[in-house]
Amino acid sequence: MKEIFYDWGGANVWLFHAINDIRFEWLDKVMLLGTALGDHNLFIPYLALLTLFALVAVNRPDQDHRHYQLQATRWMSVVAVFTIAYLLDGLLLGYIKPMLDFSRPPLALLPGTVNVIGIPEYHHSLPSGHSSFAMLVTASLWPVLKRKWRVAGVCFVAWVGISRVNLGAHFPADVLAGFVSSLAVVLLVLVAIRKLLRLPVVDPAPPVI
Numbered sequence: 001m002k003e004i005f006y007d008w009g010g011a012n013v014w015l016f017h018a019i020n021d022i023r024f025e026w027l028d029k030v031m032l033l034g035t036a037l038g039d040h041n042l043f044i045p046y047l048a049l050l051t052l053f054a055l056v057a058v059n060r061p062d063q064d065h066r067h068y069q070l071q072a073t074r075w076m077s078v079v080a081v082f083t084i085a086y087l088l089d090g091l092l093l094g095y096i097k098p099m100l101d102f103s104r105p106p107l108a109l110l111p112g113t114v115n116v117i118g119i120p121e122y123h124h125s126l127p128s129g130h131s132s133f134a135m136l137v138t139a140s141l142w143p144v145l146k147r148k149w150r151v152a153g154v155c156f157v158a159w160v161g162i163s164r165v166n167l168g169a170h171f172p173a174d175v176l177a178g179f180v181s182s183l184a185v186v187l188l189v190l191v192a193i194r195k196l197l198r199l200p201v202v203d204p205a206p207p208v209i
Helices: 008-020 025-037 040-058 065-100 129-144 147-166 172-197
Strands: none
Touching (some): 008 147, 025 147, 040 065, 065 129, 065 172, 129 147, 129 172
């Protein structure tokens, strides 16, 4: 099963080298920044920014009372989804990573074949926590984002995921697993919040950011 779903018939290692072997000094800095922005320890700053954006979006002088209630409910649900999904995702990763204990590239591959930028890590490779957190941020905000910000969110998720491979911290399969697991958690929490708040499946109001 591992050969099919993780090794991809050798494609996982091949794709890792294809991304990890791209080396430029300026690219290293860009990738380090992407990884830094995907650090789950930034949850509190992200939550603070999200709360600030919510206050600005809700308190608009040109809206009527009904529109204000709708916007307030939408933003409350986004903050709730982000917070609850973060906690559940953390519990999930905290269980899965040590249970599977997949080796990271510096340990799994031959010495000298992996370019490692930053502090090398050797264990708990699957899934990627940084990739999971990046997906969590974007997926939680998705319902209130306009098209240009959704594109930016997708770019952010891809940036963080690629950075983990380029810096030698994860295989592509780890990144993909992080994306999928986090997205699943966000969707489950979103469905639960919608039912609790009795929000429609498709909100009548357009995205506001």
